Amino acid sequence: MPNPLVSDRFIDFLLSEVLDAEGLCRLPAFSEHSRATFRPWLDACRRVAREVLWPAYEPMDHKPPRFDNEAVLVHPAMRECWSSLVSLGVLNATRPPAVGGQHLPLTVATLAHAYLMAANLSAYGFAGLTSGAAHLIEVFGADEVKALFLAPLYEGRWTGTMALTEPQAGSSLGDVSTIATPAADGRFRLRGAKLFISGGDHDLTENIVHLVLARIEGAPAGTRGISLFAVPKRRPHEGRLVDNDVVTSGLIRKIGWKGLPSVALSLGDDGDCLGWLVGPEHQGLKCMFQMMNEARLMVGMNAAATASVAFHEALEYARVRRQGRALGVNDPAQPPVALVEHPDVRRMLLRQKAIVEGAFAVIGLAARFADVSEHAPDEATRSEAKLLLDLLTPIAKSFPAEKGFEANTLAVQVHGGYGYTSEYLPEAWLRDQKLNSIHEGTTTIQGLDLLGRKVVAGGGAALAALERHVRAAIAEAKAKDLTFIEPLEQGLEHLLRVTATLGGRGVSGDVAGMLAHSADYLDLASTVIVGWAWVSMATRAHGRGDDFSRGLTQAARYWLATELPRTSHLAHLCESNESSYLDLRDEWLG
Amino acid sequence: MPNPLVSDRFIDFLLSEVLDAEGLCRLPAFSEHSRATFRPWLDACRRVAREVLWPAYEPMDHKPPRFDNEAVLVHPAMRECWSSLVSLGVLNATRPPAVGGQHLPLTVATLAHAYLMAANLSAYGFAGLTSGAAHLIEVFGADEVKALFLAPLYEGRWTGTMALTEPQAGSSLGDVSTIATPAADGRFRLRGAKLFISGGDHDLTENIVHLVLARIEGAPAGTRGISLFAVPKRRPHEGRLVDNDVVTSGLIRKIGWKGLPSVALSLGDDGDCLGWLVGPEHQGLKCMFQMMNEARLMVGMNAAATASVAFHEALEYARVRRQGRALGVNDPAQPPVALVEHPDVRRMLLRQKAIVEGAFAVIGLAARFADVSEHAPDEATRSEAKLLLDLLTPIAKSFPAEKGFEANTLAVQVHGGYGYTSEYLPEAWLRDQKLNSIHEGTTTIQGLDLLGRKVVAGGGAALAALERHVRAAIAEAKAKDLTFIEPLEQGLEHLLRVTATLGGRGVSGDVAGMLAHSADYLDLASTVIVGWAWVSMATRAHGRGDDFSRGLTQAARYWLATELPRTSHLAHLCESNESSYLDLRDEWLG
Secondary structure (H helix, E strand, O other), X not given: OOOOOOOHHHHHHHHHHHOOHHHXXXXXXXXXXOHHHHHHHHHHHHHHHHHHHHHHHHHHHHOOXXXXXXXXXXXXXXXXXXXXXXXXXXXXXOOOHHXXXXXXXXXXXXXXXXXXXXXXXXXXXXXXXHHHHHHHHHHHOOHHHHHHHHHHHHOOOEEEEEXXXXXXXXXXXXXXXXXXXXXXXXXEEEEEEEEEEEOOOOOOOOEEEEEXXXXXXXXXXXXHHEEEEEEEOEEEXXXXXXXXXXXXXXXXXXXXXXXXXXXXXXXOOOOOOEEEEEOOOOXXXXXXXXXXXXXXXXXXXXHHHHHHHHHHHHHHHHHHOEOXXXXXXXXXXXXXXXHHHOHHHHHHXXXXXXXXXXXXXXXXXXXXXXXXXXXXXXXXXXXXHHHHHHHHHHHHHHHHHHHHHHHHHHHHHHOHHHHOEOOOOHHHXXXXXXXXXXXXXXXXXXXXXXHHHHOOHHHXXXXXXXXXXXXXXXXXXXXXXXXXXXXXXXXXXXXXXXXHHHHHHHHOOOHHHHHOOHHHHHHHHHHXXXXXXXXXXXXXXXXXXXXXXXXXXXXXXXXXXXXXXHHHHHHHHHHHOOOOOOOOOHHHHO | OOOOOOOHHHHHHHHHHHOOHHHHHHOHHHOOOOHHHHHHHHHHHHHHHHHHHXXXXXXXXXXXOEEOOOOEEOOOHHHHHHHHHXXXXXXXXXXXXXXXXXXXXXXXXXXXXXXXXXXXXXXXXXXXXXXXXXXXXXXXXXXXXXXXHHHHHHOOOEEEEEEOOEOOEOOOHHHOOOEEEEOOOOOEEEEEEEEEEXXXXXXXXXXXXXXXXEEEOOOOOHHHHEXXXXXXXXXXXXXXXXXXXXXXXXXXXXXXXXXXXXXXXXXXXXXXXXXXEEOOOOEHHHHHHHOHHHHHHHHHXXXXXXXXXXXXXXXXXXXXXXXXXXXXXXXXXXXXXXXXXXXXXXXXXXXXXXXXXXXXXXXXXXXXXXXXXXXXXXXXXXXXXXXXXXXXXXXXXXXXXXXXXXXXXXXXXXXXXXXXXOOOOHHHHHHHHHHHHOOOOOHHHHHHXXXXXXXXXXHHHHHHHXXXXXXXXXXXXXXXXXXXXXXXXXXXXXXXXXXXXXHXXXXXXXXXXXXXOHHHXXXXXXXXXXXXXXXXXXXXXXXXXXXXXXXXXXXXXXXXXXXXXXXXXXXXXXXXXXXXXXXXXXXXXX
C-alpha cells in the first residue's frame, strides 16, 4: 500500500468529532463555510500531497540545491510542486477574499496542510514562508508596501522569507545588528549579514521578499530598537525589477529539509539595498511576535506531519517484513511472523501513533482557539481563547518536535538494518525532524515562554481556563465509564500544584528559581495536555467496535498508563528545585 | 581547545580508583603487567587517536568509499589510520604473546580503545572487525585454519569481517540460508547472499577473511543447523592468492560510519567459493555467541565514545559561544553570556556527562568481570564474574546506544542552528550513533536477552550477585555520608521485586507474560545499574574539593535524582503488565 502520509480517517474524526470544525461556521467570519466547503479543500490538499509533492520528496532529498556563486538552483521537481501549491491556493487559504483567499478556518487549513508537510516538508516550506511574509505585510504594512508586495506574494509569483537570524544573534534577537539608515524617500538603506535564511535564494520565482529584522540607526539597544523591513531581492524600479544589493554569500549545508535552500545573505555591501518599513519603527519584534503563534503552530505541524509519514512507513514495513517467530516458539519449520506480531514492535508502533495523533490533536485544539480568539463575536470568548492559544502554543510547537523526533527514531528502529540506509526513507525524516526543536524558538525557549510568560499571564487565568476544559473532558469521560482516565486527573493536580508553587517563587521575585526547571515543567504540562487530547478522543471513540475506534482507545490507554504517571516525578523535580545542574560550575564539567 | 575526545582525567580515575585495574595484575595471566605497562598503552592510544584518526574523521565522513563495480575504494586517509592502528598493536592487544599480543586486560584495552573509537569510529571499525574475526579463528579454528589466517589477520596484512546477516535473516539468524557443500578436501563450497557486511570489501589490504554463518547441506533447520566458516576474498593457492568467487554485489548507502564500507556479497555464484569450517559442524551460532559478550561490549563502547566526543564538542561550544543574557537580566548594554551560563544548557551538558561517563563506567565494570571470569584462579570467582558479565552485557550494549543517542541529540541542540549543518560535527556523530541500537542485536533483543536469559540464569544467581555488589556500594557510600543515594536503594528494591514477579510468571510457563515489558525492564535495570556505577564513582570522589571530583558528584546527584525515581513507574508497568500494546491488533493501528 502506498504511504497515506496522514490517516484520512483520523483527520476526519479529529476535525468533525473532536474539534467541531463545522461549529466554527457559526462564527460570522466563517459563515460562508460548511462541511461542503471544507471537504473539497481537504481532498485537494490530499491529492496534491500524494500525487505531486510526495513523488518529489526523495529526489529533492537526494539532490539538494546547488550554488554556483551566482545563483541558487533548486531541484527541477520543485517547479511542479510550486505551481501546484499556488494553484491549490495554499498561500492565502486562511486569508479573506479581499486578498484573494477563501478565509478557511485555521483549524481546517492546518490539518489539511499536514498532508502537504508530510509529503514534502521542503516544498511546503516555500509556501509556509511566503504565506507568513505576506501575512506580516498584510497586517502591518502601509498601503504603499501592500500595493508593492502583497499580490505577487499571495499569487506565488514571488516568494517570501523570514530574515531574523544573524551569525551572532540566533535565540537572542535583541542582538540583531543589521543597520537601516533612512533614505530621502521614506525607504531605508540596509546593511548587514543574515544567516540560515530558508528560501533565501533560489531560481523558482523572479523575486524574493525578505522580512528583515534590523536596527534603525540610533535606535535603542536590545529588543526595543528593532524594526521590521520588507527587503526584496530585486526592487521594483520604473516598471521593472532591478537588483537590490542582496547577495547570497553562501549556501548552508543542512542535514535535512534538503529541498529548501538555506543561505547566508549580505545586505547592502554596495550601499544599495533598499527596504520598506513594515509596522511602526522599533516595533519589529512585536510585529513578528504577533505572528509567532501561527508560525509556531506551523512548526509543530511540520513536526507532527514528519512523524506521521514515518509512522505510516514503519507500520507498513512491520506488516510486510517477516522476521523471527513468536516468543516461546522455537520451531524453525514454521514460517517467520510479520514484525508487527512481536510485542515490542507493537509497542514502538503504538508509541508512534500516540505521539503523532496526540500531537495532531493538540495542534488542532490550538488552531481552534486561534480561530475563536480572532473571530468570536464577544470579547470574553475571544480573550479566553487567546489565553488558551498562547498557553498551548509552546506545547504545540515543542511536543511534536521533541517527541516527534523520538517517534522518527522508532520508525528507523522498526526498519532495522535497512533503516540505517538511505535506500529507505525513515532516516531522511529523522534528519528533517531535528530542525523543529531548534528553529522558531528552541525547546529551551518554549519552556521559558510557557512558564515565564504564558501560565502567569492574566494572573493565572490561562491555566484556570485550561483546568476547566480538562475537568470537563474528564467528567465527560467518566459519564461514559472510561476506566483508565485517573492518571489524567492526577496529572492535572500535579500541574496545578507545581504551577502554584513556581508562580509563588516568581511573585516573590525569585525568577531564576521559578524558571530553573522550565524543561521539566514543559514536559509535565505537555504530557498532561496531550493526555487531555487523548481522553477527549477516546471519549468520542468509546463503545464503538470498529478497528479505528479501538486503535484510538488503545493509544489513549497507552498514553495515560505510560506517560501520565511521569508527571509525579516531574512535579517533584520542579517543586524541590533539584539543584544538580543549578549549582554546577562550568569548570566542574571537565 | 582541541576536542579531547574522552576525558583523560576521567579514564584515569575510572581505571585506577573504580575498576582497580592494577588489582588485575594479581591474576597470573596479567602478572607481567603493572601500572607501568598500562600507562604507555593508554598514552599510545590517546596519541594515535588524537594525531592520526581524529584529523581523518571529517574527510572520511564527507567522502565515503566508492564502488566502481570492480573494487571498493576507501578514503585515502584510511591508509595512514590503518597502518597506525596496526603498528600500535590494537589488533591483538588483549591476546597472549603466543599470537603476538601483549595480553592486556580487556578492562584497560577497552577504555584505551575508547579514544580510537571517539576519534574515528569507522577507522576503528576495521580493527575491531579484524580483531573479532581473528579471535574466533584463534579460539575455534583447527590448526590448519589458524596457520592460514591467524598471522595475516593479527598482523593487519588482511582484514576480517562478520558475515552473518542475509536479506531475509537479520535479527533471526536461525533463518540463514547460505549453503555450504562439503568439498573432497575437507573444505566447503559456499553459495549464498550476505548483506550489510561492514568492511566486506575495500582496497586497504590484499585480502579479507569473512567469518560466514552458513548451513551445511542437509543440516537441521533453525539455529541448530548453522556452521561457521572462514571464507577469504582471495584464497591461498600454490603460494599465491587467487580469486575465491566472493563478489561485491552492492555498496550500501549508510547514513553513518561513512568511512567503513558496508556491502552486499554474493558467495559462490560461479560455484567456486571455498570456505574453511571454524569450530564444530552445526555449532556456528554457539561459537559466535561465545564471542558475543566481547562484540557487544565493543558496540557499547562505540556508542559511549561517540556520545563522549560529541559531549566534549558541545561543552567547548557552550563555553565559547555567547548568546543571550542571564534570566531576569534585560539590559542589552551588557555583553551576552556564554551558553554554559544558561541553566537549561547546563542541564543538557550535565545530562550528557551523566550518560557518557555512566556508560563508560558500566562498560568498564563489565570488562573487568570479563577479565576475572576468564582469568581468576578459582572456579567460584570465575563463574560469579561470568554471571555478572552476562547480566551486564545487554545493558552495557543498549544503554550507551539508546541514551548515547539522546546525548548526541543534545549535543546537536546545544549547537543551535549551527548544529543543523554539516559544517559542524555533532550531526555526524548523531548519524554514527544510530547504528548502535540496531547492529549486534537490536535493543529489543537486548531486553529479551536480559530478562529471558540473563536474570533467570543460574536460578537467579546473577541478580543475587549483582545485589551484593550494589548493596556493598551503598554501604560504602553511607559510611562516607553521601546524602543522595536513597533513590538507588529504592531502585534496587524495585528491580528485585519486579524480577521476582516476572520470574514467577516465567516459571509458571507464561513466557509471553514474563517478556511483555522487556523494554521497560531493560530501562529499569539499566537505570539502576548506571546508578550503582555513579554511586561508586561519587563515593571515590566524595570530600575532595577539586573541580573534577565536584563534577562527578554533580553528575551522580543528577542521575540519582532525575533518573532513579523513574524505576517506580517502570516497575509498575512490568508488574501490572499494562496491556495497551499487548492486546492491540494490527488492524487497529490504522
